Amino acid sequence: MLSEPSTATVRATLPAVGAAIGDIADLFYRKLFDAHPELLRDLFNRGNQASGAQRQALAGSIAAFATQLVEHPDTRPDVMLSRIAHKHASLGITPAQYDVVHTHLFAAIAEVLGDAVTPEVAAAWDEVYWLMANALIAIEERLYAQQGVVAGDVWRDWEVVSRTEETEDVATFRLRPADGSPAPAFRPGQYVSVQVELPDGAHQIRQYSLSCAPGSTVRSITVKRVRGGGAPDGEVSRQLHEQVRAGDRLRVSAPYGDLVLKSAEAPLLLASAGIGCTPILSMLEHLAESGHRTPVTVVHGDRSPADHAMRTDHAALAGKLPDSAAHFWYEDPTDGHPADRTGLVDLSGLAIASGTHAYLCGPLPFMRSVRTQLLAKGVAASDIHYEVFGPDLWLAS
Structure with a gap:
């Protein structure tokens, strides 16, 4: 005080x-x-x-x-x-x-x-x-x-086990500790920092959400390549996409992040846009593995189906839950996509269960829009949680 x-x-x-x-x-x-x-x-x-x-x-x-x-x-x-x-x-x-x-x-x-x-x-x-x-x-x-770490020493060497090209600009890197020790525990929705040496000798750091469930034997990060603007914009994602392959090593921090599931019993709404789907996928996989029973509404917005990273996994994980529904909006949809799911995410036609806890991840305008819609539907402000990739300009505004 x-x-x-x-x-x-x-x-x-x-x-x-x-x-x-x-x-x-x-x-x-x-x-x-x-x-x-x-x-x-x-x-x-x-x-x-x-x-x-x-x-x-x-x-x-x-x-x-x-x-x-x-x-x-x-x-x-x-x-x-x-x-x-x-x-x-x-x-x-x-x-x-x-x-x-x-x-x-x-x-x-x-x-x-x-x-x-x-x-x-x-x-x-x-x-x-x-x-x-x-x-x-x-x-x-x-x-x-x-x-179990100390300030200033959160880093370990991790080996890249494999990489998967999810879309033209998105790749998933599967990692394990290089010394063979167990991977540290984490909660669905958390992220790690990745330190990359760049051509000019700098060791730049970026945070990437873990896109796997905590029970996985390896850890996955899914990285979108940031294009446009020139260096230093996107310099780490560019290095990862262009240079890092299976067998390479990365410096990775212990997992952190406060966008984690806070209630196992409440109905859930998991909303994302673009690469913001990564922490949501971790949550969905965890819910499926843990036998979650209460209603789960999955919402995602993207430019097109081709830009929707891990679209098949997103739908399949939602489908594993006994009481769930997945709704995908695309600004440039393919033929046959529902007209009411074209454009930006619009929750007006969705029924939101009483007591819903919402978890949002994506660009700031998307999260502001979804939060406003959820508040109008009666979701308590304290039950709407979010993650911003980068400096949190929303919270500090």
Whole structure:
């Protein structure tokens, strides 16, 4: 909880800080990477830095956390903190790195806001930072302990057992620990980080959902090649698609992620678009293997059947459940596809069972649309869960 003097100061300065937070985040990253270029080379996603997505997410999360502290002092945004902590844990972030961030973030705040940063203002926002940082450090320590790893050492070498071309731009890589030890347990919907050495010597990291069930003897990641925009956009997916074959090795983290099935008894709606089907497929396979009995509605949207990665598996896994229905929408369908399943996902014709828990994964506009439709159908906001591939601009907005 923020102290009373700091609460008053943060409340008074929040509009000014909020208005400048984008400039602060931009300057912070420039200062950070000038001082520690290895962080941009080997830790931060260069694509997200180039697009500005990471700066936008950082700015939004700080502003959202500060607003929560002053507007709802008896609670904290645990959903946001959990999401960030899982991402950090998959990268092996250490407590010491929060000190590095603090140094350059507060240098940026002082430079952007100038004389407005009095000692009282600096102390109040310092308190905000360390409340957020220490909360994340505590969550991350628990996440590391659950996987039996330590901060900064979440990586193992994995061997590529096989690869399957799912579509022109999507490939599935099946992996096993290179040392022959058991693969770490995970929950359906979680992801791993994959570290790839690029031609320029950088070791870039991206997260990929595990597209298999936890009972599998090997682990699968399904990777969509990102095209357009040029480097650094899609540089890791391009490397995986063009260079990685059976017998090669990858550096893979322990599994993390908070988009996991939270109720085994509730009716479920599993909605995805594009490559967002990957965590949903893991959930479906797990539900089929565990004998799930309550209703499951499967929803997916894509450009065309040819672009729908693992379309056959998607339908087959849904068909294994005793009370399920699968609905696929395509913007460019093949002949014979139902007219009411053409275009964007439209839930108006679907009956949604009372008490449904919904799990969404896909592009942000898709998830916003589906969430709005579910709320209109009476699904509780607390029962709608989602995963964003990349910086979470929705949660921090």
